[in-house]
Amino acid sequence: MPTPIIADYTLLPRLAAERRAEFEAMREAIEFDGALNDDALDALVESLAAPIIAVVDCTQCANCCRSLDVCLVPDDIPRLASALLIAPDDVMTRYADRERGAAQEEWAVVPEHPCPFLGGTLCTIYADRPHACRLYPQFTPDFRYNLEDTIEGASTCPIIYNVLVALAERVEPLPYDEGDES
Ligand code: SF4
Ligand code: SF4
Known part of the structure; x- marks a missing residue:
């Protein structure tokens, strides 16, 4: 069984x-x-x-949203900017850590746990979530x-x-x- x-x-x-x-x-x-x-x-x-x-x-x-680093690719930035109603540069400043990403051989990661876009157990930007979130697991x-x-x-x-x-x-x-x- x-x-x-x-x-x-x-x-x-x-x-x-x-x-x-x-x-x-x-x-x-x-x-x-x-x-x-x-x-x-x-x-x-x-x-x-x-x-x-x-x-x-x-x-x-x-x-996963609570405990893993969220990896970002360049295409994620305009989508996040649009979802969050902020400029792409602000997305980069607030949510994309290039240095920490490089240490993991990634373009960038969101440097916070839990993910700042998590509301309870739901993604508040689900339709515009990063590429990595769409693939996991x-x-x-x-x-x-x-x-x-x-x-x-x-x-x-x-x-x-x-x-x-x-x-x-x-x-x-x-x-x-x-x-x-x-
Ligand atoms: S992919 Fe689904 S089941 Fe797996 S950790 Fe994330 S939310 Fe939980
Ligand atoms: S962006 Fe959404 S799906 Fe991706 S980790 Fe954050 S809350 Fe989870």
């Missing part, structure tokens, strides 16, 4: 820590599993994610090559956590090698 879906983000730090070794074993197995090619793996992950996304209500969660393409970062996200995002749990139930761990302990 599949593991029940967890929607309560407050449980995630503990649950993700408990599953960490299992997720890492799955990552190793996926990295070395030549039978499951990149496209097939992406398709599998998307098929597992769809019913989870349908059940987890982001409007009741907002944990992004599993594909290239799930295999981003799995390390995805595992890090399991303690923040219920969707990520549940997708990894569902995937771990389908991926055979690598055979145990006694030489690993040496």
Whole structure:
């Protein structure tokens, strides 16, 4: 029977820590599993994610908006300016930290937590939210090559956590090698 879906983000730090070794074993197995090619793996992950996304209500969660840096790209600036009724230069001054962005190999980030555009558990600029917010949580393409970062996200995002749990139930761990302990 599949593991029940967890929607309560407050449980995630503990649950993700408990599953960490299992997720890492799955990552190793996926990295070395030549039978499951990149496209097939992406398709599998998307098929597992769809019913989870349908059940987890982001409007009741907002944990990503509360706890993660929001990455910005240049195209976000005029859209934010229009949504906030301020000049693009003011968006840059007030909401775009280029230095902190560069440290993360991003163009800029919003330097506040929670995100200043969060109202309760809702985005107050939803129609004009940054590009990164539209994509999160992004599993594909290239799930295999981003799995390390995805595992890090399991303690923040219920969707990520549940997708990894569902995937771990389908991926055979690598055979145990006694030489690993040496
Ligand atoms: S802009 Fe909106 S969606 Fe993006 S982090 Fe802020 S509140 Fe969340
Ligand atoms: S994307 Fe994840 S962390 Fe963000 S609101 Fe939805 S379930 Fe919560």
